[in-house]
Amino acid sequence: MDRTEQVLLEAIQKSIWGADIAFPSDTDWKVVLKEAEDQAVLGLVVGAAPETVRAEWNGRASTVTATFIRILHCQTQLCALLRANGVPSVILKGMAAAIYYPNPSQRSMGDVDFLVPVDDVARTKTLLSENGYEVEDDPRYLRHMHVHKDGILFELHRKFSSEGVDVERYVVEGMAAIETGRVLGSEFPMLPKLANGIVLLGHMVQHLKSGLGLRQVIDWMMYVHSALSDAFWTEQFQQAARDVGLEKIAITATQMCKMYLGLPDRIDWCASADPELCEELMESLLSSGNFDRKRGKGSAVEAVTANVTRKGLFRYLQEAGEYNWKAYRTHKWLKPFAWIYQICRYAKQGLTVRRKGIRLKENMDRGRRRSDLLKKLGIGK
DSSP states (O other): OOHHHHHHHHHHHHHHHOOOOOOOTTOOHHHHHHHHHHTTOHHHHGGGSOHHHHHHHHHHHHHHHHHHHHHHHHHHHHHHHHHHTTOOOEEESHHHHHTTSSSGGGSOOOOEEEEOOGGGHHHHHHHHHHTTOEEEOOTTOSSEEEEEETTEEEEEESOSOBTTBOOHHHHHHHHTTOEEEEETTEEEEEOOHHHHHHHHHHHHHHHHHHOOOHHHHHHHHHHHHHHOOHHHIIIIIHHHHHHTTOHHHHHHHHHHHHHHSOOOOOOOTTTTOOHHHHHHHHHHHHHHOGGGTTTTTHHHHHHHHHHHHHHOHHHHHHHHHHHHOHHHHHOGGGGGGHHHHHHHHHHHHHHHHHHTTOOHHHHHHHHHHHHHHHHHTTOOO
16 A cells, blocks of 8 residues: 555545544655545545645535435436336435445445346336436346436446346345435435445445445445445344345454544444455555546456456456357357357457557456455355
8 A cells, every 4th residue: 555545545534534643744645646636535525635735626526416406306307207107216326326425425335326126227228218318228238238318328227237236136136125315405216224334334345346445435434324234234134145245344444444444333143254355455445546447447457367267268268259259149059159259359359458558467467466356255156
C-alpha cells in the first residue's frame, strides 16, 4: 500500500466516522483526488480534504450529488409507473445501498438496477416501451436487459445471481416481503434486510471476480454498520451466507473494514478472519479500482487468466465462444466450434494488445493471483 492509498483510506475514516487524523504535510492531494475518482468514492471523502484543495474537490464532488439526484428522480418515475400498472419490483444495489449511508447523496451512482418477477418480465418490457423507454434485450445477457430514458441507464433484471454467486433463493423469498426504502424524501421498493444484505454481499463478490473497488466494499461496510449485529448474524445471516457459499468472504471483508476503513462496531462475528487474507483482499481492491478502471486494457488479460485458471482452458473457451459468437445465437449447430471461434477472437485481440504495449506477463500473473485469492476466500469454483 503506497502513501496515496493510505491517505485515501484515512480520508474515508475521517469523513465517514469522524476519525481524528492528521495527514502528512507533503501529501499530493491531486494524486489522492485521482485515486478517489478511480475508486468512485470522491463524494465520500470530500469532507476530509484540507482547505487548500477543498474548492476543487467540492467542484468535482458536486457532479456526484447532481447525478445522484437525477438518478433518484428517474428511479422515482420508474417505480411509480410499475406500481400504477401492478408490476411488483425492487431496486437492487444503488439506492438500496445508499440508504445505509449517513449522507446517501455522497454515494456515486451509475445506473438503476431493478428486478421484477420472471413471469412479469415480458409485460414490463412492453410497458416500458410504450412509455418512452428504449429497451435493448440482448440475448447474451441472461440476467438483465438494458433500458434507456432521459440519458439514464436502467437494468431490468430477470434475476440477480450470476455464475458462482447463486443467491436467488433469498431474492425470491425477499420479493414476497417487499419493504419501502426512503432516500431524500423519495420512496422505493426494496428487499427486506436479510435479502438486501445477501445481494450486497453477492454484488461485492461479483466485482471481486471482475474488478472490485472501494465503492462496493463501502456499500457492504455501511450495511454491516446499520444492520449486521452479532445477534442478527447468529440468528439469520450466518446460515444464509453459508448456504450460498459466501460466509468466508463476509467475515474477511468485514474484518478488513475494521482494519483499514475504521468500521467502529463492536462485533465479534468477524473476529475469526485471517489478518493476512484481509490484507491481501485490500491490496487487490486498491490495485483494481472501481470496475477495474485502474488496470485499463490489461484488466481484460487478467480477467481471462483468472477465469482460465478457475475453469480450465477448454471450458472457458467454449463458454466464451458461445457468449460472443453472434452466428451461434441463431445457428445452434455451430456449438462444437465455439471454442475455435474464441481462440480466433483472442488471436485478433492479441495483435491489438501487443500493438498497445500491454505487459501481458504482468497481467497474466495478476490474473493467477486473483484466482488464488478467490480460492482462499472460498469462491474460486
